[in-house]
Amino acid sequence: MLNPERLEGARLFYERVLELNPRSADALGSLADTLLAQSYITGVPPPGGYRAAERLIERG
Amino acid sequence: MQISALRRALDGGAEPSCIQTVPGRGYRFALPVSVATDEAAPDAASVDADFVSSDVAEHGAGPGSRRALLWGGGAFAAVAAVGGVARFASALWNPHASLARLSAAVLPFAVQGNDPPLARFADGITETLTLDLPSPWCLGYFSPSLVPPRNIMRAAAATTSNPRVFGTALNVRYVLSGVVRGNGSVVQANAEVTVAETGALIWSKQYNDARDATLDDPTIMARWIRPDAVFAMLADEAARSLRERPRDMDEMDLMLQGKAWTQ
Numbered sequence: 471m472l473n474p475e476r477l478e479g480a481r482l483f484y485e486r487v488l489e490l491n492p493r494s495a496d497a498l499g500s501l502a503d504t505l506l507a508q509s510y511i512t513g514v515p516p517p518g519g520y521r522a523a524e525r526l527i528e529r530g
Numbered sequence: 531m532q533i534s535a536l537r538r539a540l541d542g543g544a545e546p547s548c549i550q551t552v553p554g555r556g557y558r559f560a561l562p563v564s565v566a567t568d569e570a571a572p573d574a575a576s577v578d579a580d581f582v583s584s585d586v587a588e589h590g591a592g593p594g595s596r597r598a599l600l601w602g603g604g605a606f607a608a609v610a611a612v613g614g615v616a617r618f619a620s621a622l623w624n625p626h627a628s629l630a631r632l633s634a635a636v637l638p639f640a641v642q643g644n645d646p647p648l649a650r651f652a653d654g655i656t657e658t659l660t661l662d663l664p665s666p667w668c669l670g671y672f673s674p675s676l677v678p679p680r681n682i683m684r685a686a687a688a689t690t691s692n693p694r695v696f697g698t699a700l701n702v703r704y705v706l707s708g709v710v711r712g713n714g715s716v717v718q719a720n721a722e723v724t725v726a727e728t729g730a731l732i733w734s735k736q737y738n739d740a741r742d743a744t745l746d747d748p749t750i751m752a753r754w755i756r757p758d759a760v761f762a763m764l765a766d767e768a769a770r771s772l773r774e775r776p777r778d779m780d781e782m783d784l785m786l787q788g789k790a791w792t793q
């Protein structure tokens with residue numbers, strides 16, 4: 471079951487992937503998904519706003 | 531150049547080749563092979579045609595392949611005699627020498643009882659899962675080349691219904707298998723995922739649907755099974771990377787961890 475803690479754990483792993491490979495489309499898309507899911511569950515916009523998630527998807 | 535010579539000898543022009551190239555890793559022998567006992571296991575330099583031919587006879591390989599493998603065994607022994615391929619030989623005859631993360635195969639779903647429509651339904655489930663598994667929305671997302679071709683899976687399934695033996699023959703880490711049965715007006719499918727290396731069952735689940743509604747379209751039940759089975763494999767692989775490489779995770783390990791946390 472998705473919850474804020476699990477999403478936060480996933481976010482940290484995707485960010486580590488991007489440290490290894492900043493161009494990883496998988497990680498960029500998954501990070502954007504995770505940020506949006508966090509926002510949906512908590513009701514708080516993602517860090518940097520929705521535009522930040524959109525930029526991740528564009529980069530991916 | 532030696533690999534192409536082996537392919538010519540073993541394949542006899544058939545496609546796809548029984549020696550598959552796995553990008554970045556090496557080569558994989560993609561025909562059913564038996565697991566030799568310790569007494570019978572040959573070392574690289576002693577692989578010979580007799581060993582190869584007895585292996586083929588035991589598993590009933592297709593027409594022509596025995597002769598091809600005899601030739602291949604001879605060619606292989608000749609190459610080994612020249613030296614320089616000991617490691618390749620080890621990988622060729624040791625199915626677990628190069629197990630790849632998230633490699634998986636589908637063992638055809640069995641049918642309980644004599645029920646032709648149900649048998650067609652089981653075939654449909656197997657076919658759908660076989661096509662879906664290497665797709666970009668399943669394991670192909672991580673490892674597009676690590677699900678054996680359909681014809682190779684069928685050939686292996688003709689030799690065994692044991693998931694562990696099947697997975698070992700195909701050199702994959704996971705085997706998705708199942709049984710379909712009719713129960714009055716209901717069709718049941720029991721699906722499971724087995725770790726080929728150990729025979730451990732890591733996931734199983736029963737799916738039910740009304741016979742009238744489901745028999746004509748097995749893709750529906752197959753696509754109930756698919757995400758559950760894929761997640762079981764992802765979760766197991768993520769747990770394995772945590773166990774085996776907790777401080778040295780590569781990009782794929784980290785992606786697996788992320789996926790495991792968000793399922």
